Amino acid sequence: MALPVDIEALDKAFSGIGVDEKSLISILTNSNEEHKRSLRKGSSKLFIEDENGFERWDQSSIKILKHQFNRFRDAVVLSLLHPWERDARLIEKAIRKGPKHYNVIVEVACTRSSDQLLGARKAYHSLFHHSIEEHLTHIKGRERKLLVALVSAYRYEGTGVNEDVAKSEAQILYEAINNGDKNKLLDHEDAIMILATRSKQHLQALYRHYSQSYGKTLAQDLEGEGILKDTVECLCTPQTYFTRVLEAAVKEDADEESKRALTRVIVTQKEQLVQEGFVPNKIQDILLGLYKDFLLASIASGDIK
Amino acid sequence: MATVSAPKQVSVKEDAEALRKACQGWGTDEKAIIAVLGRRNAAQRRQIRHVYEEIYQEDLIKRLESELSGHFEKAVYRWILDPPDRDAVLANVELKKSGNKHHVIVEISCTKNPEELLAIRRAYHARYKRSLEEEVAYHTKGDTRRLLVALVSAFRYYGEEINTTLAKSEAKKLHEAIKDKKFGNEDVIRILGTRSIAQLQATFNCYREQEGTSITKNLPKDSSDEYIAMLRMAVRCLKDPKKYFEKVLRRSIEGIGTDEDALTRVIVTRAEKDLKEIKELYHKRNNVPLDKAVDKETSGDYKDMLLTLLGNEV
Secondary structure (H helix, E strand, O other): OOOHHHHHHHHHHOOEEEEOHHHHHHHHHOOOHHHHHHHHHHOOOOEEEEOOOEEEEOHHHHHHHHHHHHHHHHHHHHHHOOHHHHHHHHHHHHHHHOHHHHHHHHHHHHHOOHHHHHHHHHHHHHHHOOOHHHHHOOOOOOOHHHHHHHHOOOOOOOOOOOHHHHHHHHHHHHHHHHOOOHHHHHHOHHHHHHHHHOOHHHHHHHHHHHHHHHOOOHHHHOOOOHHHHHHHHHHHOHHHHHHHHHHHHOOOOOOHHHHHHHHHHHHHOHHHHOOOOOOOOHHHHHEEHHHHHHHHHHHHOOOOO | OOOOOOOOOOOHHHHHHHHHHHHOOOOOOHHHHHHHHOOOOHHHHHHHHHHHHHHHOOOHHHHHHHHOOHHHHHHHHHHHOOHHHHHHHHHHHHHHOOOOOOHHHHHHHHOOOHHHHHHHHHHHHHHHOOOHHHHHHHHOOHHHHHHHHHHHHOOOOOOOOOOHHHHHHHHHHHHHHHHOOOOOOHHHHHHHHHOOHHHHHHHHHHHHHHHOOOHHHHOOOOOOOHHHHHHHHHHHHHHOHHHHHHHHHHHHHOOOOOOHHHHHHHHHHHOOOOHHHHHHHHHHHHOOOHHHHHHHHOOHHHHHHHHHHOOOOO
């Protein structure tokens, strides 16, 4: 008979993000057939009683387990790939998977350096025989204009901001958001031009002027505007964006896509993550197995150049 | 092919000394300047500037700017710069002018290969502490802005693969836009701004097959609408750069007066690329060699400089 503690351990081995490989080895290699049968009977999450008299593995659990076992693999691959290829593949996948994933495109386009983004564009050519812009033009949504513009940017990265221009452009954005039709924001040419062509330093100055002039942050004013808010955060306050993504990943009811973000963000941002408070404390508790070892080690080594 | 005849081996030190000598004293020995600079390729010119600065502790370009004047000075200044830097300068000058047709921006974004355009964008960063696209966005508006920003931001796929089905459908889309006079619509901007050159060529060919005339013929000529004129220019550059430049040269010379800016721009920017083929096109079209036309229509040191860049001994 399987002890309740074993049944619990089996469930637990699959109930975080990643898989507790050590625990599985210890439970399963020490089980004879009878033991395993009672494990199956005891685990209502993974098995259901089949009418033909056996405990059948629940279909949806198989899918979940596949994701869980693949996390370590994905972390390894993402970590090993050349950053250009990595980012090109992230973008291509996001385009393919649809609107819910467009934030990944924004993330890559706006949080990488100009030369890193350029490298991703080159890698995209090699891998997919088209430019990112070309593939983006096939998406039907209203986000297209913004995404094409963001991905095409080769922003100036030096210092030196014209504060007057930053202030007046903050006003343009304010008026676009507050006086215009909020639904038409994604078509607002001036707003897109500002966000897609100005240097990050300029946009950060603009962000400051916005708060000073209007008493709320640009991000706050874009609450609910999905991809526009992501854009502004990635360009002006990337820590806010990444923290939000990581916290969504470790939430109780996080979906698969949110959880995948964990791998992506930790592997691609590990240098930045060394800062305190960036990574939710929950991560220690919710990660499992080799996947956990890999991610925590990534964060720990984040300041090794 | 290039028309500039730069010897393989040069002594940049001797060149620097010759240039120094040409600038000393009361006058300037323009012929000596032309004889050296007009016969050096980009790498050699760069080395000469470097050595000159090392030996004489001053910027050769600044020295030449102060010694020379007029169209000759403009030609020498543009010629001596590194090609990406030169294009960045030309773009900036054009953007600061009002009421212009954006020749330079269209030319650099539609006749250069992706790596060259990138080099120009980098040079623009270094020189003007801003990106080319933000500058273009700031100085233009409406359809013009949308097209130009798309063109300068493009990083086109460089491969030769063509999707014929796509070419046919995009040729149709372009035709519909032209027919409905919606020249600035999303399809037009998208197709011209993102497709690879090979794919665009295929699209233009399909257009011709479908409509019986070339797309350029269907775009209104001599339109007073700045955007349409620019669109036409972009299509012509993407379709056949050499033919486009031949026409710019022809227009700059024919009629009363000469458009020195255009003449200088084409000769200086293409002398190390494909000016030879452009010359051949010019000769075929006009029954007179370009060199002869330049000889007739220009004068003085400016003329000598152009003729030297065209490969002549003056």
